[in-house]
Amino acid sequence: MAKGLEVLTALDRAKTQWYHFTAIVIAGMGFFTDAYDLFCISIVTKLLGRLYYYNPATKKPGVLPAGVNSALSGVALVGTLFGQLFFGWLGDKLGRKKVYGVTLLLMIIFSIASGCSFGTTPRAVMTTLCFFRFWLGFGIGGDYPLSATIMSEYANTKTRGAFVAAVFAMQGVGILAAGAVGIIASSIFNHIHHVPVFAVDPIRSTPREADFVWRFIFALGALPAAATFYYRMKMPETARYTALIEGNTKQAAVDMGKVLKVQIAADSVAAVQPEAQYKLFSPEFMRRHGVHLLGTTTCWFFLDIAFYSQNLFQKDVFSAIGWIPAAKTMSAVGEVYRIARAQTLIALCSTVPGYWVTVLLIDHIGRWVIQLQGFFFMTVFMFALSIPYNHLKAHNHIGFVILYALTFFFANFGPNSTTFIVPAELFPARFRSTCHGISAAAGKAGAIVGAFGFLYAAQSPHQKLVDPGYHKGIGVKYALITLGCVNALGFMCTFLVPETNQRSLEDISGENDDEIGGYNGNNKTAEKAPIGAPTNVV
DSSP states (O other), X not given: OOTTOHHHHHHHHOOOOHHHHHHHHHHHHHHHHHHHHHHHHHHHHHHHHHHXXXXXXXXXXXXXXXHHHHHHHHHHHHHHHHHHHHHHHHHHHHOHHHHHHHHHHHHHHHHXXXXXXXXXXXXXXXXXXXXXXXXXXXXXXXXXXXHHHHHHHXXXXXXXXXXXXXXXXXXXXXXXXXXXXXXXXXXXXXXXXXXXXXXXXXXXXXXGGGHHHHHHXXXXXXXXXXXXHHHHHHXXXXXXXXXXXXXXXXXXXXXXXXXXXXXXXXXXXXXXXXXXXXXXXXXXXXXXXXXHHHHHHHHHHHHHHHHTTTHHHHHHHHHHTXXXXXXXXXXXXXXXXXXXXXXXXXXXXXIHHHHHHHHHHHHHHOHHHHHXXXXXHHHHHHHHHHTTHHHHHHHOHHHHHHHHHHHHHHHHTTHHHHHHHTHHHHSOHHHXXXXXXXXXXXXXXXXXXXXXXXXHHTSOSSGXXXXXXXXXXXXXXXXXXXXXXXXXXXXXXXXXXXXXXXXXHHHHHTXXXXXXXXXXXXXXXXXXXXXXXXXXXX
């Protein structure tokens, strides 16, 4: 039984203090690295193509083969999916703190290793880079369930949504950092090495020294993670894990007393031990939380299909506003500068503001409303982009860019934030990390579908216009219409998830309903959470 435990009551009622903000930065470094890695790979893929796959016979700058490009971009997503499942499960088995440092250590090691990828042939370099990026993704994946669970279990009831959203919003900081590093690194290189554009001198436009640029960008991602490693290891285990899973309410009171700088009385009654309660995926779990888990997984899956498909028409946005000219008119590192600048400006105008609007409003209007309106407007703007796609692309560049920006603003002021927050609140402490990991892994499965399935589907139906290495598809217009339908499915699946705003974690998860004697298979006293609308009942 969790109801009445003094340490949990103290956490729920604690005033916001400096430690909460420290925890946001410490927990958010995984998401900083996640976004940094995602954005920096798209910044340097063109450079990798010029360095390793230039063919003089084509009289064009080198480009990565379709398979290599897909592998480089996708292998980290696959690693992230496995990391979410494995570390989510491990966080419930061994404790959040015990495995929290491992995920950060993996990110540090394999960020540096990615910059040191080796080989005597292009294939060897790409193979080692893919290997290192898989394990980098594995570490990043572990940070999803652990950071969300730790922050939700540390936070008070009043501002829990904002705190967990702020951890996730560190992705925005990582996006800007990736762009800034790309801009600075390429600017310094171009200042030192005055190289001609490809059209003037194809060989000298890609000097061998440019190889250090992408390696530096990758390796620098380890720096912020390393800076917070010590502080992450000093964080105490969450009181909810110590009290509700280990059953040590005295230690939980001591740990949180140090954190909150208050005296917390130890409880004389121990919490129900996990072995005395229903198990994960048991009939009782499915009765209480099966629909919730279905809701969190499907919403995240559909969201990430749309969110990770943005590369389908990002090149159209950049060309429409004239930020990236033809490849022949740039040098290799000059192209890095142009891409980094363009992505940073787009992020500043659409992606990043959405994160922080969510932080400001989530505890006032609730998770459910934000997710519902986010999916709704993503659907509206995706259809507004897709139906007149050819007209917008040819005749209304400003309208095209505005609709693009609004689509991804409402992704972040919407389901991209809430799908991360809600799974860390809905489930009991003993399943919280595991269920968050399952939900996040469903999202990454959607990301793989969005990043690659739609990349192939969006190819032109006319063979002459198909990119090298791909087959005919349905075209960008119809791919975007399909994505609009995917967003509509996310809107409908939101009705499977209840509101969690301004309620204690134990009230949301039903742990306050568990009796001291443990769960009895015939006990039907716990009410099932209503589906579809904001509710205060579990």
